[in-house]
Each structure stands twice: as structure tokens, then as C-alpha cells.
Amino acid sequence: MGAQAVSVSGLRVRRGGRPVLPDLSFGVESGRVTGLLGPSGCGKTTLMRAIVGVQVVEAGRVEVLGAPAGSPELRRRVAYVTQAPSVYGDLSVRENLEFFAKVLGAAAQKVEAAIDTVSLGEHVDQTVGSLSGGQRSRVSLATALLGDPELLVLDEPTVGLDPVLRGELWQTFGRLAAAGATLLVSSHVMDEAEHCDELLLMREGRLLATETPAGLRARTGEQRLDDAFLALIEAEGEGG
């Protein structure tokens, strides 16, 4: 096993009086694409927020790149893309990226590179508010690429995108990991698990399994990852 980019132990988070994450412990290997999969409402976003350090946590330890989550030194090394695109709707694509590049202290040519990566070259001078939902989330994603982060935490980055673009983005994630970055990517679509090196399968705030896609198939005897996920849930039910 390689070094761990993220290590979580005994993490407990309560939101709105309800324990969303009762007690989580796991690690994310560095230099790989790890998929965080599970149905909507299972706590994926809360877990990602805890890793980025924007979530108030009740108990437990979250260590990211060797420092406690949310440490000031990590603000340059970790990039977080929320599910709702957090960019300025009244500015153009380029103006948005130029602003965030300045904040991150990234070189100006990073802006062009990021626009290329998310294939928004034709829309650079359009205001973000006039773009489609999928295009808007790509602007948000491009923002995260500006600072060459060591850890990218992406919350459902491929929702609403057409299959071609989705495939391209997963290739981009693979390239970033090959270049040494660690990616934690959430999705509620099991098909996407195929593109990941490692999987964290979540349900109701608990981890069902941490496996590679191949390992998951071998363990459950199912070919389709959707079925494998169901098999895991059933097995858990039987095991109590």
C-alpha cells in the first residue's frame, strides 16, 4: 500500500441534530482516483466537507496530507468542488477563473489550461449565468484545477454531463492521478465506479466496503457493479 493522502479515524458528524456520520474510519491512498459511492443522502457530501475542513465535526481525527483537515497550509494544497457550482454567475468564464487564479497565486497561463481541460474554450467570454447547468459545473471544476492541488475533492462532478464529456473528465482525473495528485470523487451512479482505482462504498453514514472494482466483483461474484453493491447491502443485512 502507498502513502495515505487522507486518513480518517472515529469521525462523527451531526447535522441538524441527526448523526449523519456515526463513526467512520478509513484511508485514501495517494496518487489514485478513489470513488466515494453511495445513494443520495448517505453522507458523502458531509464526509467530503469534513476532509476539506469546512465541516464542524463532533469527534474523530481527519488528517489530510500529513496535517489536520482544515489547516491553513492545506488551503493551497487541497481543492474542493461542491456539488452546486460555486462560481460567480454574473462574471464570464474567464473572469471567474482569473479571479480564483489570483486568489490562489496561480500563473495566468493556468487559466487557459484549465479552460482547455474542461472543454469550455468556446464559452470563455460568456457569463456563467448564461451557461447550461453542466457547463457551469465545469467552470467550477476548472477553478479547482488552477492551483495544481495535491488533493482534489470533487462532489458529483459528472452529474448532468453527456456521456462523451463524462468519459473525457474521467480520463482527465486519471491523468491528474498519474501526475501524482490524489482524487476523491463522489457519485451516486455505480457505473462511474468503473473509472476508479479504489472504491469507498457508503450507505446511511457507514462504509460498506473499501475495495478495488475488481476486488468488489470477486468478493460478491457479480459482474455489474450495481448488483455488487446490492449484494453487499444484502450481505450486511444478514450479517447483522
Add this chain to the structure above:
Amino acid sequence: MSARVTGAVAVRVLRQLRRDPRTVALLLVVPPALLALLKYAFEADPRAFQSIGGPLVGLFPFITMFLVTSITMLRERTTGTLERLMSMPLAKLDLLLGYGIAFALMATVQAVVASLVAFGLLDLHVAGSTVAVGALAVGNAVLGMALGLFVSAFARTEFQAVQFMPAFVFPQLLLCGLFVPRDEMATALEAVSYALPLTYAFEALQRVTVDGALGTTGYIDVAVVVGVTLLALALGAATLRRRTA
């Protein structure tokens, strides 16, 4: 804190304003239009316009920047851009100062336009220097911005933020001495007026427009306005959270 990041925030806010020419036009046209309205409404009593007009030139930027800032900051909170910025290497002061610089520039333009119309076209006269009135106007704009930043933390929707204007600004306008001298108010209200920052902003403007110079009282007033601005900025910074529930 970094000059690069502060500058980036200021440029970004100005670019957003440029993308919204209608708001900019309203910011520039409404104050002189209201002053003209006032002048002709008081046609039978020109002295009333002369005594209210000068201070109003210095108070308009307070009102508009309060509103503009509270809504802009609320948007920043609700669209998630604030959370994103808080997860980036950006000091809270960078954000607040960036906003301050952008809106102070906007307020300067606003004050210049209002002054040109009031002193040039509407025949408004003040005892002191019109430049001093303009400078106080910009200071009051920054005060309005700081208060707007702070109260935006207590609004969840733009509807609520807009309601903060009658709730926070109107009482201050009524009690600051603009319409009724404060010593003619009910004793309790006069006491309350001492606790409201606009009272001091108005008093400083009155010193310049009536006495011709700030004088000792005026400088104390300015110091109070500066102090309240810094306090509101500090409180506003405290509402910018890196971690939320």
C-alpha cells in the same frame, strides 16, 4: 493578508458591477434625482432644502452601500462562493478590504456626481468646502458597507436583506437630527440617538455644511464613525466562518 488577493477581490467586485450597468446607473442617478425632487418640493421654503440638502449629499452613499453590500455578501454566502473562498488561501481581511476598496471607489463616483448636480445645478450652498462633504460621503459609504456586511450574516434570503434597510437605516435617518433637531425629540429617543452611528455621521456633515469646518466636535464625530466602521468590520469578519455545521 496579501495585496494581490485584496486587489483581486476589489477588481472582481468592480467587474461584477460593470456587468450590471442598470445598478450602476441607479446608484448614480437616484441621489441627484432625489435632491432635485427635494429642492422643488420645498419650493416655498428654500431654506429647508439648503439645510437638508448638504448633509443628504453625504448620507446617500451610506444608504446605498449598506443595501448593495448586504445583498452582494448574502449572494456570496448563498451561492457557495464564500465557502469556496474560505477554503482557499485568502485572509478574511483580504475579502473585507477588497469589498471596501471597490465600494469606496463606487461611492466616490456617486458622491462626485451627486455633488456636481447639487452644488452646480441645484444651487445648493454649504458653509464649508464641498470637497469635505464629498470626503465625508465616502467615509459614510464605507460605514454603510461595513454595517451591510455584518447584517448580511443575519439574512437568509434577499427579501430579508432588503427589509434590513427600513429596519436598520430608516430609524437612524429619523433620529440622526436630519429632520428634527435631536434636542427637540422625546428624551428617550435623544438618548437612543447617541447609540446610533448615523447620528455622528450627520453631525460631522452638519459641522461642515453649517459651521464651515469640522471643529473639535466634528473630529470626534469622524473618530466615532471610523471606530464604528472598524468594529462592524471586525464583527463582520467574525461572521465569515471557515467551518460551518
